[in-house]
Amino acid sequence: MIKKSPTPRTRAVFGMCVLIFLAVLIMPVSAGVSQSTIAQGDTLYVSGQAPGSQQVALYFFGPNYFKYATAQVNDGSYTYQLTTTSDMSPSQYYCVVQSPGTGSTFSVGPVTVGQTTYITVKPGSGVPADGDSFVVQGPNALQGSQAAYALEQMLKSPNIPDLSQTFTFTIDYPMITINPVGTLYMGTPFTVSGTTNLAAGDTLLVDVRVASFWPMSKEEANAQDSASWSQGDSGSVIVQQGTASGQNFWSFSVNPLHSSQYEVTVTGIKTGATASQQFTVSNQSVPTVVPTTAATTVATTVPTTAPTPTPSPGFGLLAAAGALGAVALLIFRRH
Structure with missing residues (x-):
């Protein structure tokens, strides 16, 4: 039986399918929030895409604040509601969303030993990995941007298949204003x-x-x-x-x-x-608005032909009159 080699068109289609499949597997996790600024006590909604994953992990870092949570991925999408903002002081916060990537379990995660919580490699061991961990709760804990940066650097390691995305949001004191009523x-x-x-x-x-x-x-x-x-x-x-x-x-x-x-x-x-x-x-009546009428403007008629100018004595005529007067005066003196 002679095996037929795949045609160039078949090889091209097969290669495209492989590329699409790999793109789905290695596509970075995406994350976004309902509002970048929320009032203390309101709910923060985090949602995004994590194709190929069953769940994502969320790390929240702030001043004297750390929270870890997970959210299930359905049809490549996830949504998480942070309902504990009433316990978070007004400030800027960081959220790192982590996906296991091509793996089925997270390669990085939290481990609590006594009163101290670490972010460490191989969290399933229950023991912080030497040189590959940092504290997020307890003595010498990293906070806010420092903790988010340390986690980002850990997840960027070539030995870690996990994917991640980081974003910030701000919590403000709740505020209501009333426009002047008058x-x-x-x-x-x-x-x-x-x-x-x-x-x-x-x-x-x-x-x-x-x-x-x-x-x-x-x-x-x-x-x-x-x-x-x-x-x-x-x-x-x-x-x-x-x-x-x-x-x-x-x-x-x-x-x-x-x-x-x-x-x-x-x-x-x-x-x-x-x-x-x-x-x-x-208790007064509503003021009556008196309508204003525009003043009537009388149109000025502009003549279409220039008026005939009235002649006035010019300089030559005045000079001639002066000369005649001088001659008359001479004749009078001679007589």
Whole structure:
């Protein structure tokens, strides 16, 4: 039986398949976050791609902070939720996402011995590898950027098949602002709004209450339709995504109010952040806007032909008149 050698086209297709397969195996792990800046107490979402892996490991480093976690990979993708940001002080943090690459187990990982936690090679042994480990919890622990850099250098070793990617994020104090409300008028609905660094989708409680009583005569009170106006309002709103990280916005529609001094308070349910502002609802009528009329402009007619100039005595005519006067004076003197 004669074996047929593969044609050039067959060899090319086979080679392409091998290249694609190898690319999937050695493709670096990717990682990203929902927001590069989040409020303390909000949830940080980390997601990415890790083709060929069953799980990824996540290392979080910060000032006096270390956390290790794993996430399952489904169809080449993973998602992890960091829900403990309330325990993390406002600062910059580093996250290293690790994939075992072509292997089935991690070649680098944490090992805890007593009160000390190491990042070490061959974590399955349960003993820190001499010369290939560093401390992340306990005496002489590396923190923040130093710990992230040490782990990166360890994973870049030619003897380590694991893949990784590092990114940073910032945790800020939770903050809510209220835009200036100003003076309002009784019986007129309005909207309060503001900004926040709380995550889009967070819930805010908005409460509008009387801060001080505005005295009103009985005649004024009877003249108003008090049934349609309240002395407060409250409800909840959802934070909306802003145009920049950490700069989201919110708004709340308020029903018509009686005239008084009011205070609006906005509180974040998840983080406990709060803000307040006072404003006045006047018992005066809404000012009537008088429309302004443009002044009528009378068009000036421009003549199409130049007017005939009126002759005026020129220099030559004046000179001639002077000469005649001089001759008359001479004749008069001779006589």
